[in-house]
Amino acid sequence: MKIFKVAKREYLQRVRKKSFLIVTLLGPVLMAALTLAPVFLLRHTGEQQTGMTVIDMTGNIYTQFSEALSDTLDDGRPIFNLERLAVADSFEFERVKPSLNEQINSGIIDGYLYIPEDVVQEGGATFYGEKVGNIKTVGKIESELNNIIISKRLKEEGMEYSEVKDLFRKTDLKTVQIQKGEERESSFDIIYMTTFIFIMVLYFTILMWGIAVQRSIIEEKNNRVIEVLLSSLRPVDLLGGKILGVGSVGLTQYLIWGLAALLFSLYGISMGGSPAALQAFSLTTMVFFLVYYLLGFLFYATIFAGIGSICNSDQEAQQIQTPVVMCLVFTIIIPIVIIQNPDGAFATVISLIPLFTPTVMFMRINILMPPAWQIGLSILLMLAGIYIMGRLSAKIFRTGILMYGKRPDARELLKWLKRS
Amino acid sequence: MLEIRNVTKRYDGTTAVDDLSLVVEPGGIYGLLGPNGAGKSTTIRMIMGIIEPDEGEMKLFDSPFSEKVKERIGYLPEERGLYRKMKVLDHLVFLGEIKGVSSNVARERAAEWLERVELSEWADRNVEALSKGMQQKVQFISTILHNPQLVILDEPFTGLDPINTQLLKDIVEEMKDSGRTVVLSTHLMDQVEKLCERICLINKGQKVIEGKLSDIKREFGKNVITIRYSGDRSVLENDSRVVSVRSFGQELSVTLAEGSNPGDIIRLALEHGEVEKFEVGEVSLHDIFIAKVREGEVSGDEDI
Numbered sequence: 001m002k003i004f005k006v007a008k009r010e011y012l013q014r015v016r017k018k019s020f021l022i023v024t025l026l027g028p029v030l031m032a033a034l035t036l037a038p039v040f041l042l043r044h045t046g047e048q049q050t051g052m053t054v055i056d057m058t059g060n061i062y063t064q065f066s067e068a069l070s071d072t073l074d075d076g077r078p079i080f081n082l083e084r085l086a087v088a089d090s091f092e093f094e095r096v097k098p099s100l101n102e103q104i105n106s107g108i109i110d111g112y113l114y115i116p117e118d119v120v121q122e123g124g125a126t127f128y129g130e131k132v133g134n135i136k137t138v139g140k141i142e143s144e145l146n147n148i149i150i151s152k153r154l155k156e157e158g159m160e161y162s163e164v165k166d167l168f169r170k171t172d173l174k175t176v177q178i179q180k181g182e183e184r185e186s187s188f189d190i191i192y193m194t195t196f197i198f199i200m201v202l203y204f205t206i207l208m209w210g211i212a213v214q215r216s217i218i219e220e221k222n223n224r225v226i227e228v229l230l231s232s233l234r235p236v237d238l239l240g241g242k243i244l245g246v247g248s249v250g251l252t253q254y255l256i257w258g259l260a261a262l263l264f265s266l267y268g269i270s271m272g273g274s275p276a277a278l279q280a281f282s283l284t285t286m287v288f289f290l291v292y293y294l295l296g297f298l299f300y301a302t303i304f305a306g307i308g309s310i311c312n313s314d315q316e317a318q319q320i321q322t323p324v325v326m327c328l329v330f331t332i333i334i335p336i337v338i339i340q341n342p343d344g345a346f347a348t349v350i351s352l353i354p355l356f357t358p359t360v361m362f363m364r365i366n367i368l369m370p371p372a373w374q375i376g377l378s379i380l381l382m383l384a385g386i387y388i389m390g391r392l393s394a395k396i397f398r399t400g401i402l403m404y405g406k407r408p409d410a411r412e413l414l415k416w417l418k419r420s
Numbered sequence: 421m422l423e424i425r426n427v428t429k430r431y432d433g434t435t436a437v438d439d440l441s442l443v444v445e446p447g448g449i450y451g452l453l454g455p456n457g458a459g460k461s462t463t464i465r466m467i468m469g470i471i472e473p474d475e476g477e478m479k480l481f482d483s484p485f486s487e488k489v490k491e492r493i494g495y496l497p498e499e500r501g502l503y504r505k506m507k508v509l510d511h512l513v514f515l516g517e518i519k520g521v522s523s524n525v526a527r528e529r530a531a532e533w534l535e536r537v538e539l540s541e542w543a544d545r546n547v548e549a550l551s552k553g554m555q556q557k558v559q560f561i562s563t564i565l566h567n568p569q570l571v572i573l574d575e576p577f578t579g580l581d582p583i584n585t586q587l588l589k590d591i592v593e594e595m596k597d598s599g600r601t602v603v604l605s606t607h608l609m610d611q612v613e614k615l616c617e618r619i620c621l622i623n624k625g626q627k628v629i630e631g632k633l634s635d636i637k638r639e640f641g642k643n644v645i646t647i648r649y650s651g652d653r654s655v656l657e658n659d660s661r662v663v664s665v666r667s668f669g670q671e672l673s674v675t676l677a678e679g680s681n682p683g684d685i686i687r688l689a690l691e692h693g694e695v696e697k698f699e700v701g702e703v704s705l706h707d708i709f710i711a712k713v714r715e716g717e718v719s720g721d722e723d724i
Contacts, residue, residue: 013503223503228562
């Protein structure tokens with residue numbers, strides 16, 4: 001079958017390219033950064049000591065405060081290395097501030113805490129430091145100081161903090177997704193997030209490889225190799241082989257990415273990460289992802305092929321392809337709009353239009369499994385769309401690939417299409 | 421081998437090929453000659469099934485055109501083109517494969533041919549690294565890699581230096597000797613004069629003359645003389661033994677009446693001026709073509 005010879009050439013040429021290697025390898029690197037970075041960050045922030053000078057104007061908070069902050073690191077050193085500095089009044093504090101600031105600047109201390117005399121009444125203290133954005137450190141200081149001051153206030157009212165501590169327990173709001181009347185284990189946020197990542201990947205790969213087909217046709221027109229090919233092949237074999245070859249490159253890329261994602265997730269979990277990432281790669285998700293990639297790619301690639309065969313340069317093609325690319329852009333915008341109501345009439349209708357099916361139906365499947373008949377119908381409609389687009393494109397391709405110079409107008413195109 | 425009957429092809433109001441008929445018998449080298457824009461390439465593209473004729477029909481190997489027949493034909497298009505980023509050997513293998521040759525056989529043959537045209541050391545280089553002439557040799561190889569019975573070459577020698585031209589001519593002659601049929605299309609008529617046994621001259625999409633080259637030459641040479649002399653052309657024109665006189669630059673091509681003796685004409689010329697050149701018979705294809713085209717134009721004018 002000559003169509004496979006064409007596909008083989010197209011495939012090998014692309015897979016051997018440096019740019020393919022770069023894009024394909026960059027994907028997992030990004031993925032690694034996304035999945036592993038949080039794990040590493042969590043492990044590494046706690047390992048540093050925080051040196052802090054405390055200026056306690058009340059005179060009776062420091063002892064309690066230093067006890068509250070006596071947690072140690074893995075190696076036994078205390079997390080907070082506290083030192084008390086006594087000053088007479090706020091004026092003297094203002095005088096020592098410059099030297100404290102200089103200590104921060106030269107790295108002797110990480111910061112200093114100013115606790116004013118009226119802190120119990122007014123509730124204001126100030127932390128000065130270089131890394132005031134360090135939520136873990138600042139949060140700890142704030143919450144412990146808070147506890148001490150509340151307990152002091154309670155004492156003034158005649159109550160013991162340890163007695164009423166329980167009354168201040170926070171209420172946790174847990175969210176559980178109910179799907180088809182059953183509880184879903186994984187967190188909804190993660191499903192949302194991964195669905196959008198998948199949709200972005202779908203959009204990106206369909207666009208990238210669809211345009212690749214278009215460009216390859218234009219290139220063949222420009223370097224005139226097309227005439228040699230047509231003396232050996234039927235145009236439809238050439239077109240089909242091209243689409244098949246380029247599509248397989250996309251699949252290869254997915255395979256590499258999928259394996260990389262799996263490895264990284266497993267590694268992430270072994271490092272103490274959440275296993276939720278793995279749930280994003282359920283069999284259902286993967287199968288439908290591949291199905292809708294193939295359908296979407298075939299559908300859009302045939303359209304791009306038609307555009308390529310009537311153009312003489314990439315620039316020229318860019319003008320015509322705009323509406324098609326816009327449709328593709330909509331495939332990532334629509335899911336954002338309908339995610340609130342993935343089972344509504346609007347979502348259902350949109351997900352059955354072949355232009356938008358790949359991402360919209362995929363999103364629906366991932367978030368709230370639609371009835372099987374809708375999935376089946378969407379696939380049927382896509383196949384029909386691919387068949388029709390393929391026929392149209394093949395006709396345009398047949399005539400267009402040998403046309404150099406003037407681009408045909410709509411009337412001429414219609415004439416080509418009417419030809420048997 | 422190849423038969424074209426009353427074929428017409430029009431593009432946006434211009435007629436590229438106009439009611440053309442010709443027959444190529446098996447074996448030998450057939451020359452399809454004519455100036456630029458005569459309709460040669462259009463004719464060949466129709467033979468290859470790349471474009472369809474508006475009217476008329478075509479037969480290849482005694483049957484209407486089919487996909488299968490493409491594998492028995494080798495075609496070197498006028499518009500050359502190769503994938504720039506492909507390795508020379510891989511490219512040849514691919515072009516062989518789509519002609520139905522298995523990849524191993526294609527690889528073997530391609531290597532042999534590269535050796536023959538002295539491009540072996542370029543086998544693993546990208547096509548774009550090759551000079552134009554080298555690329556042309558690669559393209560030439562690709563047309564014959566699958567051992568086609570019919571080889572159609574459209575302007576095969578343009579852009580080649582004399583040494584490479586001779587190399588390819590030798591290969592074309594070898595193909596003829598091994599019993600293949602070669603159709604050679606070119607506007608450089610003197611370049612193929614010695615190669616072709618049969619020719620078809622076309623102009624403006626129409627056939628001007630077709631037949632065995634030797635017959636055509638004999639037919640023309642019998643009563644045509646070429647003369648360059650200082651005298652007045654009217655002397656010759658007014659002679660009863662002369663049918664017509666045409667001037668080509670400084671030379672006159674004189675067509676004699678049936679049964680006239682060329683010797684009489686040189687005597688007549690010598691009486692009226694100095695004769696620098698006088699030649700009987702041997703006319704070049706170029707001259708025949710020009711004469712024929714002029715003739716057509718004259719008769720065309722007379723029709724109006």
